[in-house]
Amino acid sequence: MTKFALYPSLKDKTVLITGGASGIGEQMVEAFAGQGAKVAFLDKDESASAAVAARFKVEHELCDLRDIGHTQTAIKALAARVGNFSVLVNNAARDDRHDWRDVTPGYWDERMNVNLRHMFFTMQAVADGMIAAGGGSIINMGSNSWWEAVGNFPAYATAKAAVHGLTRTMARDLGQHRIRVNTIVPGWIMTDRQKKLWATPESLEKHRQNQCLPDLIDPVYVARMAVFLASDDAAMCTASNFMVEAGSV
Incomplete structure (x- = not known):
């Protein structure tokens, strides 16, 4: 069994x-809870949220992140229960496949709402608390899909590329307050959703050949990167990309 690091600062x-x-x-919920952090999360899946919250004894609020007003209200409710947040992980996204010929303006806007817009507004919602506390860590989830020029989801790839610009500009704006902003860049991570929808034997073998490392990537390794970036060990890391892609870029 892999033995992972503990970070007393968390x-x-x-x-x-x-x-x-x-x-x-x-x-990520499991990893941060294992560090003794006070964890809260947002999600719109009622049954799954209840199960995760009960399993790890953490707080949660049901929330559709496309609704910015509801999102901000949910963050305030969670902060009232656990305190102002010193770490934000902007993880939520959906990599739904779509043919460029079929994309309408409405679909494009909806994909931006799902994969990009909420990241800025969650940062905005927690920043004042971090400033009052003297610092914090914000971690945005990017993707190596656009680095590799992967096709079949132009709106998703565009949103994920924009995450890097958001990270860097906010790192500059918030850095004076000792708030660090970084991007984690995952490769093809073997979540249950990926396995169910797209991970055929043929596609997996092709992907292995594109990686430097031969092993498929478990979600736990993305969570471990987030734990590091949230910790005081990463105190001088900001405005940067941290790759978890087994050398596939």
Whole structure:
């Protein structure tokens, strides 16, 4: 069994994770809870959220992140229960496939709402609390899909590319307050959703050949990167990309 590091600086830190009820987000909830942090998460899946919250004894609010007003209200409700957040992980996204010929203006806007817009507004919602506390860590989830020029989801790839610009500009704006902003860049992570929808034997073998490392990537390794970036060990890391893609870029 792999033995992972413990970060004493994370004990009792308040952590907010978006999309925490499944996949990478669920692994992040588990990882931060295992560090002794005070964890809360947002998700719109009622049954999955209840199960994760009960399993790890953490707080949660049901929330559709496309509704910014509801999202901000949910963050305030969670902060009232656990305290102002010192760590934000902007994890929630959906990599739904779509043919460029079929994309309408409405679909494009909806994909931006799902994969990009909420990241800025969650940052905005937690920043004042971090400033009052003298610092914090914000972690945005990017994707290596656009680095690799993967097709079949132009709106998703565009949103994920924009995450890097958002990270860097906010790192500059918030850095004076000792708030660090970084991007995690995952490769093809073997979540249950990926396995169910797209991970055929043929596609997996092709992907292995594109990686430097031969092993498929478990979600736990993305969560471990988030734990590091949230900790005081990463105190001088900001405005940067942290790759978890087994050398596939």
